[in-house]
Amino acid sequence: MIPLEYYLILSAFLFVTGVTGVITRRNAIVVFMSIELMLNAANLTFVAYSSFFGDVVGQLFVFFVMAVAAAEVAIGLAIIIALFRNKETINIDEINILKW
């Protein structure tokens, strides 16, 4: 049997990869994909604990996280499309209309 820690370390690595993607990439869609990666890392932790403790609630939470992720992607991509229509770019360095 694989120890629980292996799954947690894998999840931690994926999460940190997502964070690094968010802080280094400029393409808004790739930043968004990095956020999906972080959500998935959290899901892996949920499922690992759920499975190791024999408690189904963790997997229910993953189910809800997936639904929220789907909603988030729909809204986020709509915002990106609206931004592209107005600014002709999805480079997050150039999208600074809220900057004062």
Place this chain on the structure above:
Amino acid sequence: MTLEQVLFGFFALVAVVSAVMMITGKNPVVSALFLVLNFGALSGTYVLLRAQFIAVVQIIVYAGAIMVLFLFVLMLLRPDREQSYFKDKPQMKLLAIIVGVLMLAQIAYAVLSTTTGKVAEEASRIETGTIENIGRELYTTYLLPFEAIAFVLLTATLGALVLSKKKLD
């Protein structure tokens, strides 16, 4: 080495490599495809964790629905290849790596310094992740969150329609 260990090593390796390739790739479409690979590998680890339902839903929802949405938007917008962030700010690359390594060390320390409680037996672990078990919990104890999530999805659908239709001023 048991088959389970071999499979875990394989899936973990694929997940790690595809995640790194995703954030380093220059072309967003290639990044998206690496993310699909990453979701597939994670689905494999879910099967190893005896979470069969979540593994299937992961493929259907993430690798299927969400990534198709991403690829559609990439096709519609066709973004230019972004110039490397590090070209005009080379010191940022070092900083990003330092932040990543520090954060990983922090989480790894937290994981390794806590002791795990009692682990369930193999027989009950296999029972946990079945559709029957999840469905029963979902429609009894967690019925209200289930309804709420349906409402969230409806709102998101309406929001996406409104946002992508009219121009922002």
